[in-house]
Amino acid sequence: MAYDFSKGAPAPQPEAQVFKGYVATVTLYTDRAEIKRKLMGKVTGARDSVILLSDVIKVQSKEPTRLVNGYVQLATEQDRGQLRIATAEAQKAIASNSRTILFTWNQRETYAVYLAAVTARVLTPRSRHGASSRPPPST
Numbered sequence: 001m002a003y004d005f006s007k008g009a010p011a012p013q014p015e016a017q018v019f020k021g022y023v024a025t026v027t028l029y030t031d032r033a034e035i036k037r038k039l040m041g042k043v044t045g046a047r048d049s050v051i052l053l054s055d056v057i058k059v060q061s062k063e064p065t066r067l068v069n070g071y072v073q074l075a076t077e078q079d080r081g082q083l084r085i086a087t088a089e090a091q092k093a094i095a096s097n098s099r100t101i102l103f104t105w106n107q108r109e110t111y112a113v114y115l116a117a118v119t120a121r122v123l124t125p126r127s128r129h130g131a132s133s134r135p136p137p138s139t
Contacts, residue, residue: 017114019110020107021101021103021107021110022101022103023037023038023102024036024037024101026101028114028118030053030121034050035101046098046100051074053118053121055077056122057077057079059072059075060072061073064111065105069095069105070108071094071100071101072114072118073100074122079099101114
């Protein structure tokens with residue numbers, strides 16, 4: 001007789017996804033993103049960081065072009081003031097932000113896959129928690 005030992009076991013977690021950006025690598029888990037920077041990536045003031053996806057209020061991005069690097073920023077409450085500013089200074093602040101990963105033109109496919117993956121993971125928990133299981137009130 002065969003026994004099913006999988007009952008009661010926790011559901012398997014999807015494996016972490018690793019994305020290599022410009023002078024940094026991000027590892028995306030179901031609940032967090034870990035950004036590790038090379039020495040050159042730390043020169044701008046950005047540091048290695050761990051961002052809980054539940055803390056992300058907005059995923060900001062700019063597609064890389066042949067002339068300008070693109071980025072994906074996981075904006076949290078700490079970035080709220082920068083979300084309103086749309087100047088060249090804000091672009092410099094984004095590049096030196098520890099919650100931002102840059103991508104070159106040659107990394108545009110990685111950029112697109114990472115942006116889709118992180119956006120899906122940030123939106124999924126919110127849609128689950130924000131949805132009400134009760135029917136709307138009748139008038």
